[in-house]
Amino acid sequence: MNPLAPFLGWIGVWGGEGEAQTGDPTIVRTEFSLVQGGTALSMHFEACDPGYRILYHGVRAILSQAPNGDLRGIAYSTIHRGYLIELTPDDEGVMALTGATRGGNRIFVTFVQEDADNLLFTASWRPNTAAPAGDDTPRMSAPLRRLFPMKFERPPGPPAMPPATQ
Amino acid sequence: MRSALLKRFAGWIGSWSGPVQLPEGRDGVMQLDITPIFEGDALEVGAIMTDQTGQVLIGRGIGFWSLERDGRVCCVMYGGSVGFTELLESPDDPDALALSGPLGDGRTLTVMYSQNDGGLQLTSSTSEGYTGSVTVRNITQLRRRAESEIPPL
Numbered sequence: 001m002n003p004l005a006p007f008l009g010w011i012g013v014w015g016g017e018g019e020a021q022t023g024d025p026t027i028v029r030t031e032f033s034l035v036q037g038g039t040a041l042s043m044h045f046e047a048c049d050p051g052y053r054i055l056y057h058g059v060r061a062i063l064s065q066a067p068n069g070d071l072r073g074i075a076y077s078t079i080h081r082g083y084l085i086e087l088t089p090d091d092e093g094v095m096a097l098t099g100a101t102r103g104g105n106r107i108f109v110t111f112v113q114e115d116a117d118n119l120l121f122t123a124s125w126r127p128n129t130a131a132p133a134g135d136d137t138p139r140m141s142a143p144l145r146r147l148f149p150m151k152f153e154r155p156p157g158p159p160a161m162p163p164a165t166q
Numbered sequence: 167m168r169s170a171l172l173k174r175f176a177g178w179i180g181s182w183s184g185p186v187q188l189p190e191g192r193d194g195v196m197q198l199d200i201t202p203i204f205e206g207d208a209l210e211v212g213a214i215m216t217d218q219t220g221q222v223l224i225g226r227g228i229g230f231w232s233l234e235r236d237g238r239v240c241c242v243m244y245g246g247s248v249g250f251t252e253l254l255e256s257p258d259d260p261d262a263l264a265l266s267g268p269l270g271d272g273r274t275l276t277v278m279y280s281q282n283d284g285g286l287q288l289t290s291s292t293s294e295g296y297t298g299s300v301t302v303r304n305i306t307q308l309r310r311r312a313e314s315e316i317p318p319l
């Protein structure tokens with residue numbers, strides 16, 4: 001089975017209000033899409049202040065199947081710069097990612113699917129040498145809802161094309 | 167304000183394509199896209215190679231370029247045939263970018279971009295050990311993709 005298959009249902013745009021690692025309120029926007037000719041999954045993540053003036057944290061990650069069959073990825077973070085990421089085994093409907101940065105930190109990112117249109121996002125990081133994270137470790141978290149286009153009566157468009165003639 | 171990364175690679179941003187010969191001798195086409203992300207904090211560099219019909223995907227790779235504290239480019243990347251690795255810039259001439267890093271099997275991957283005659287040449291090779299043999303994977307002369315001239319209606 002293509003290891004990306006469990007996450008193909010997440011393709012789309014997600015948004016929500018949450019809490020940054022500092023405890024400040026944050027607005028999160030995440031987009032999952034297919035790239036590289038449909039062979040890789042891109043995750044673009046932005047956490048901003050509620051006024052949309054400051055990007056607290058931006059992450060772009062690409063997940064793809066490694067030659068040995070495992071799902072791995074590359075990531076760029078506006079805080080941690082570039083690093084490689086691994087998918088850690090977890091329950092169905094969970095994407096748990098971890099990676100070690102060149103700056104000596106370990107990053108943890110988790111998306112939990114609550115239903116078809118709701119994800120719960122959490123992320124934290126700590127120095128590689130620090131003790132494993134506990135429940136009191138500061139983390140960013142946000143419930144994310146799938147963004148749907150607003151339904152409205154469309155304004156009249158151009159006239160329909162005449163039917164093709166033989 | 168443009169980032170140092172954007173200032174250095176402003177002339178490379180965009181979409182490039184060109185013929186590529188694969189190690190098996192097959193001819194193909196490479197498309198390379200260099201796109202700034204997060205206001206030029208990093209560049210996303212993605213390549214796909216297809217056969218000449220454009221219908222069969224025969225190779226792919228993608229990476230993020232960013233600057234280290236010492237000004238060198240660091241690239242985290244994935245290649246369909248080589249897997250995942252981190253490449254670091256080796257000093258070269260200012261119009262070129264040479265990146266190299268270890269592959270999981272002990273080989274070293276080197277990717278070289280150089281600007282010439284308005285185009286971009288991309289060479290990638292693998293080597294074994296410090297004195298081992300070098301295998302050139304591909305050399306591609308890329309041209310900036312241009313919109314075709316569509317006559318006005």
